[in-house]
Amino acid sequence: MNIMNKITHHLSDQLLIGYSAGTLPEAFNLVVATHLSMCDECRAAALSYDSIGGALLQEQPTEDLGAAALSKTLALIAKGSKAAAPAPAGSDLPDPLSAYIGGGLNDVKWRPIGLGVRQAVLKTSHAATARLLYIPAGAAVPDHGHRGTELTLVLKGAFSDETARFAAGDVEVAGEDLHHKPVAEIGHDCICLAVTDAPLRFSAWIPRVAQSLFRL
């Protein structure tokens, strides 16, 4: 899946370095891997950050291995490889995301969270939360701010908020300073992959109640 011609909002270098170094929470890695599947611009950047890691590895002072290390490794090799589970075939989503859903958009188990908006939380490590959001055409995600970082990657449709318009493949990186109300464009329902490393802060009390009920 490569739709980079249209992508205008990319990942930050900070996130790309974190992805390459392996220090991001799993949910963030999922957004990065999904965006990289759609955007060769960022994939090239990520590969160049990997090559920094390669250069560091080469310069490492060495650490001796046990005398039998090579023969043990050859024995491991002889056992064969664990074949990685292939991504579900025929998914309408990039592979890394399909692997977390166990299929395509039709396999998502949506839960309503009010005002027509639906979500599905994906299972990742606890350091951050990943969820799919389904925003009907013209509908809005309630006005909210952020304690930590929120990444929102558009998979289908488009949304706009106070800062810009985001279409398929675009990713919005929202920090603590951003308080926004994403609205899905008229005409198409909008599906996003959103991750946060801290709970969102809603302005109105109804979404706050919903938040406690739905782990928003």
Next chain:
Amino acid sequence: MRMNLDIVQETGASDRQVAYAAYNSNAFDDQKASIRAVTKTIPKNIWVDHLKRIQTDQDQQAFAELFGYFAPRIKAFLMKSGAAPGMAEDCTQEVMATLWHKAHLFDPSRASVSTWIFTIARNKNIDALRKQRRPEPEELTWGPEAEPEASDILVMQQESEQLSQAMKSLPGQQRELIEKAYFGDLSHGQIAAETGLPLGTIKSRLRLALSKLRQTMK
């Protein structure tokens, strides 16, 4: 060092094959002027050929040489990233076994061997130490028909070498910061957005390599 001139000596081999074989060989046939021309710009990066030998011939000698060079570095990297010595030892063996099994996925037009090994070691670290899954982007492979051009492989290996050299000449403090970021001593929030990394032209080369690959996939 095993010679790898069999493709060259075939009559009717394309220039590309000749260049590729020449690139993959550290011992060259002096009789062939066209090969000598290519050798001048070839870096002493023997590891690409080692991986190819593992992939095509399951060459254990090549593997042993790679192991001798990289395993002690992988172990050091894993220990710096927080693994106890025993665990680092086990993980290093698993990383090297993965290298054997995945040798066919290595694309020398997109990475140096040390970069590719770094990504395997990093993923092992996330898996074994941090107990997390590691989502990876959709795989882009050349498929059974196509393969990268020799000149693209050459350029990428040279760029990687130049990047290594540039890293060595960084001011101590900056280099320390980069090491910290890559050995997990900095959280992603602490990584400066622009660290002044000497990425030079490697990013645009990679961009070019990806679009060539996309063209063959269409």
